[in-house]
Amino acid sequence: MSSVDVTTVGRGPGLVVLPGATRRARHYGAMATALSEMYTVHVVERRGRGRSPAQDSSYCLDAEISDALEVLTETGSKQIFGHSYGGLIALHVALRTDLDRVIAYEPGVSIGNTMPRSWMPRYEQLLAEGKDARAMVHFLHTCEFMPGGALVTAMVWAMQRFAAEGRATRELLPTVVRELHEIYALDSDGSRYGAITAPVLLLGGGRSPAYIKQMLPLLVDVIPNAKLVVTPEFDHNAPDLGHPAAVADLIRA
Structure with missing residues (x-):
């Protein structure tokens, strides 16, 4: 197996x-x-x-x-x-x-260096402070996957805590750090x-x-x-x- x-x-x-x-x-x-x-x-x-x-x-x-x-x-x-x-x-x-x-x-x-990386320190800091919703919005916004702003942060916060899919995504936020560091290490x-x-x-x-x-x-x-x-x-x-x-x-x- x-x-x-x-x-x-x-x-x-x-x-x-x-x-x-x-x-x-x-x-x-x-x-x-x-x-x-x-x-x-x-x-x-x-x-x-x-x-x-x-x-x-x-x-x-x-x-x-x-x-x-x-x-x-x-x-x-x-x-x-x-x-x-x-x-x-x-x-x-x-x-x-x-x-x-x-x-x-x-x-x-x-x-x-096509992959952006300046967002990573702030993302790691927000995760360490337990600010999961802000970390997720920071990641998605700075990597151009969604708009930023307080309203979006509030929506993500609610999704993470009250929606099953959001809670599941929240559990995976630390994996983003490890995986993106692998991408950066392989830049060539x-x-x-x-x-x-x-x-x-x-x-x-x-x-x-x-x-x-x-x-x-x-x-x-x-x-x-x-x-x-x-x-x-x-x-x-x-x-x-x-x-x-x-x-x-x-x-x-």
Whole structure:
């Protein structure tokens, strides 16, 4: 049995799905269902979530890569999909093993410091002070995923305390620190991804932050067998919240 919890649905060739930051396996249920007639979809509950191992002081990207490799081997899957931080893991898995295909939706890759980092000290300070709602708004606002302001902070505060989904997200806020530090540590000119031999489908949204849209063409230029598809109406959360069925269509195409 794999070290991490895995949710499986469907029939056909195996496809392993790696969630993004602050995301759980269940957030990809609609996408997995849409893919289930063509693939056996194995959605990984990444570290720090549910029954999977915690992200302890020794946490690093290698642990996530090892987990994904374990699931690929155990299920016999040869394809992998990763969203955001999960996309970064998927690309590094492809550097370690032969795959039939990699699909990455706006992977958490920093090329030439494209990924913003000035927000992190304030985020860590707010978490240490127990100001979870302000920390979450600070993260989402400074990384251009949502507007800021007192009203938004109040809404997030209420969501975190009175809505089940908000409380679940609140529990994952410390994992953002560990995962983003891994992204920053891997900042480079992107040339390491030139060693990926599998076909790679890079997906993105026209409504996503500018730094993500800046990174994707840089990445597709260094991966030998890569294709980039940007859908104008998608944002960063298209696979899990906005357009899961449409993202599934792109994966099946």
